[in-house]
Structure formats: C-alpha cells, structure tokens
Amino acid sequence: MTEPMPATLFSKIWDAHVVAQRGDGKFLVYMDRNMLDEVRAPHVFARIEQQGLRLRRPDLTFAVQDHSVATRPGRNDTTRPDSTDIIRATRQAAHTHGVRLFDLDDPEQGISHVVAPELGMVLPGATHACADSHAATVGALGALAFGCGSTELEHILTTQTMALARPATLRLTLHGRLDHGVTAKDVILHAIARLGVDGARGAVVELTGSAVAAIPVEGRFTLCNMCTEMGARSALSAPDDAVFQWLAGRRMAPRGAAWDQALARWRTLRSDDDAIFDTELDVDCAGLEPQVTWGTDPSQSIGISAPVPDIGTAPPGREAAWRRALDYMALTQGAPIAGMPINRAFIGSCTNARLTDLESAAAVLRGRKVAPQVHAIVVPGSMTVRREAEACGLDQVFKAAGFEWHESGCSMCAGGSGARANPGERIMSTSNRNFEGRQGRDVRTHLASPAMVAAAAIAGRIVDVRPMLEGRP
Amino acid sequence: MTQPFTIVTGIAAPLLLDDVNTDQITPAQASRSLHPDYAAAWFSRWRLDAQGNAVPDFVLNKPHYRDAAILVTGENFGCGSAREGAVWAMVARGIRCIVARSFADFYRANCIQNGVLPVVLAGDAMPRFETLVQDVAGRAPFTVDLQAQRVTGPGDQHFGFAIDAAERTLLLEGLDDIGLSLKHKTEIDRWERKTASEQPWLQAIPS
C-alpha cells in the first residue's frame, strides 16, 4: 500500500470541500457557514430576488448589523440617520429569507468576525464565507475562510459554494520568545513590515512556529485577521488543545457524542511533516518591541523606541509613497515616534476587541486616568464580549480611567458608525488599517496593540507601554 | 450576468501610484446608503476638498482625462476592503479596463464579476506603456482588445497581456456564473448528504 501524499492543513480542508470542478476549470468549494453584513445585505438579497433565485441554506447563513451601527449606549435604528435605511432593509430581508440576524438589540450582536467564532458557528476544519475582507480572522480555529465581494456572495447564497481557482499556499513561521508587553498585534505588525502589504498576495497563509503556539487563541485571531493586510486570500493556523478548550461549550459547537466525534477528526487538522508549500517564509520575533505604525499602510511600522525612518531607507520604488505617507501623517524622518501627542484613543475592531484585548488594556489603565485632552473610547467586539467584560468589572476600570464604554460594532475602525475623528486629529487605534482617510478625512491613524493604545491614552502621547506594566500582569 | 466585454476604445488616464486602496476609491461612508451614488463617491477624497470643490491638481480631474475609459495604475491596485462598490464606481464612471502593475486579489475578482477588464501587461512593458499614456495625455484613444489580448496605443504601439482562460471566456461571453454552478446541483446535494452522515456538526447547527 502506498503512503498518502503529505498534505498541508489547507489542502486537507480544501479537498474535503471540493464538490465539483466546473467546465471553466474553477472548483466549486462547499461553504459550511455564510455571513453577511448590513452594508452588503440589502443589495445582495435584492439581486437574488430579481433573478428569481433563492437561498440554498438559510439555516447555515447569518446576517449581522456591524459596520454602520451606532455604538453609543442606548443606540437604535435612527441614532445614525444615514444608516437607518440599510439597517431596516437588512432586517426585512433577513426576515423574508429566513436568515438568523444579529440585530441591533440582540444580546449576541457584534462584529461578524468576532461573533462567528465566539458562538462556535465556525469550527475547525470548516469553511466559511463572509462578504468582508477580514473573513480570515476565524482561521485561528483551523477553519478555512474566504472573504468575497457582493456578486460572489449572490453565488454563495444561492449555491452554498464558492467558485474558486486553487490558491497558492504560504507557510509563515513566526518564532522567538515574546517579551512581557509584546502581543499578537506587535508580532503581526512586525511581520507585515518585513513582508510588505502584498507579501502574501493571493495565498492561503498557514501561521506556525513557537511564537504562534505561545500566543493565546484570541491573539491568534489578531494574527489571522491582519494577514489580510499582506494581501492573503486567507489565513489559518492548526487547531491545538488551546483552541479545543476555547471552543468547548460554545452555543453552536457540537455537544456530547458529536463533540467527541468532531474532536477526533479535528486532531488530524495539521500539515503533515513533509507537506510542501508554494512559499516558505519566516520571521524572528525574539526581542521584539511593542510596535506602532508611522505611515498610511500597515507595513509602515516600527518598534516604539525607533525613529521615524528616513525616506532613503525605503524599499526600491517606494520613496514617493513614503514621502506622501510622512506628509499625510505630519511626521519628520529621523524624529522619535514616541512622544507624538494624540487626540484620540480607540480600542475596538475585529482585530483587537475580544475579552483578552480588553483585559490587556485594563491592566494598563487600572488606577490611572486618561490625559485630559484625549478622547478615549472602547468598543467591545461583540455584546457577548461586553457582557463578559462587565462580569469581571472591566467596564468599571475603563470608565474610571475616563474611557467611554460603548456597545458593539465596527465603530471608528472605518468611520462607518459616525464615530469619526476631526480633520488633522491623531488617533492611536487597535484596528487594522491606517489608510488615508479611513477614520475620517485627514485623520492620522497609528495602529498598535490594546496595551499600547491604553498607554498612549494615559500619557496623552505615543509611549512605550512596558514601564507602565511593571509589577502588573 | 455581466455585460460582455469585447473591444473598448477610449482615453487612458494615468494614476501612477502603488497600493491604491478601496477606501480611496470609494470611502466607506458611501456604502451606507441603499442606493449609493458611486459616480460621486469615486475617488471623492482625492477629487474633492473638504468643501466639496474639485481639486484641480488631482490627475483624474484634468479636463483631458475626465472621460477616460481606461485607468492606468501601479502595484497592488484595489487593496484593502473587499467592497464591490470600488468596482461599481469604475463602471459608474465609464471605466471599462484597468491596466495596473498588479492587482489585489479581491479587487481583481470583483472586476471580473462586473465586466471590468483587469490587465497586467506582459513582460516589462509597463514602464513603456506608462510613458506613452503620459505622453499622449488624453489626446488620442487607446484600444483594448480582449479577443486578441492586446492594448494598442497611438502610432500602432501594441502591448500584449495574458489572462486566465476561464476569466477571458466569462468576460467575452458575459456568462452566468450562478447558472454555471447550478449545473452541478446533484453533486452539491450528494456532498451535503455525505457530510451530514460523516460530520453532522457541519450540516446542522444546534439551536
């Protein structure tokens, strides 16, 4: 008997989900769970109706109101008048098509990429389609997730499959011991700085290595989430005991005998020893400092004690882009990044608004006050996270420090919920994109970890969080 | 069902920047309306100042590029959010073809879905093509022929490009993507039955 070919984690999941190969060469890949948000839903449902089609599996499809909802406590449909129509249209369409909606007042509402894993909706070895570029977040459970556009979503909802060419694979090994105060966010910002914003373009990235293993499950969501910023088609990491523990007992996860049966299968979900990847890359994270971005794409980041880089050190052909970025950010090459005064602090988004993120910020904030000139908000990734945080008193820590304690949604991440900064303001943000104008016209965004954002809120300027963590967990 | 793409002849406008992201093409705010005005949203942060006045220096505001049908740009075009509005805005503005040094994945896929042709020129022709586009400066049209896989500029200068055969057929014939997949309904049914028995947790969600 011949041995089976060694397979990657990706190909194990992919092969198990290929339903057919179409005449045009594309593979039809079955999607176990679909999710869509209110920015896409009204349009997509309307198109499906116009074509006289229907959803194949409304029971495996979920809708969420996250991108454009207000997050101030007491919000409702009309808090943001310009999103009222899409919120209501989404509610109506979800009802018509029999799709479970995480609506504004739902105790499980939140950002799709936070809600899907925390309910156990997405599982190891499962495929997941979400009409948003950060779908890969859930790959931290060992699931294979694909983002998509609206037209692709029509196809997914009506056929329960995606028509795809087989993507290339990339194994990214992150190794080195992480110092206290250095988190998943720092690791992934560092990796993106090393590999570039198109360093993983079109590939399915498998994250592995000692640094990944040492990062708690919730931090691995942060890693997978930001692989999108390297142009990855998807990202995932092999599920381990930490993942299984994290999932056990979640509302939509299998129970009893089904759990045991699933678990036995999930334990086979890892790349075989001799599996071949199209590309292998590795990044050393030993001795890494907390990171902060200085520019207008997520690859433009540095350690907190480093100076803003000289344009002369830009990768070939990138000088003009670097000059433009420095200009937009109003920074001087060669000057320290530490010490830049900030106007706002935002802890939120699908990157960094899970319970452990809030805990790490709270560890910095306990017994301290936000600088008077800083407007600081914390927006939990879901209402479930919010409840859990309240149960352990984190809301009190945030409020006592001077943070606004919001309901869940994307909020300031993309300026979509009306929570937007004013032109010229500088924000320390736990989100994933520091693009020009992302958080408002002429707004200057610095990406960093929740602990670093908390530290900056206290100091009123960008600072190294580590001295503030001395003697703290 | 997309509009078939055959030959497009029109002005080529150079936006020679790398990593132009979809927040720049259409800001997120545009997507909060039920019927967004994508033509107005198109590069609005760069076309218009905070008061809503046209920024005269912005290249796509120049009178000779205003009716461009072909956009010429740099590396990793369309990175960032997967929002399809960033392609619908091109369609709304009459852009039928984008010639870039490279495309971000989501954006490329969204282009194909909407009959917008994403072109990456063969070999190292791009610098020569960019120079030609800048020299011509909207005074004469370029022709994109998908059948021949060729872009032709004034003075009969030709630039070839490669494209995936399936995508080419889809663009040329305006094929019905969903219809193509629904031909495999039996296989989808069979997959679901098999999975329901082998991995029941994938096919049914505990309520």
Ligand code: SF4
């Ligand atoms: S939090 Fe930000 S990045 Fe995440 S889904 Fe919402 S808008 Fe997108």
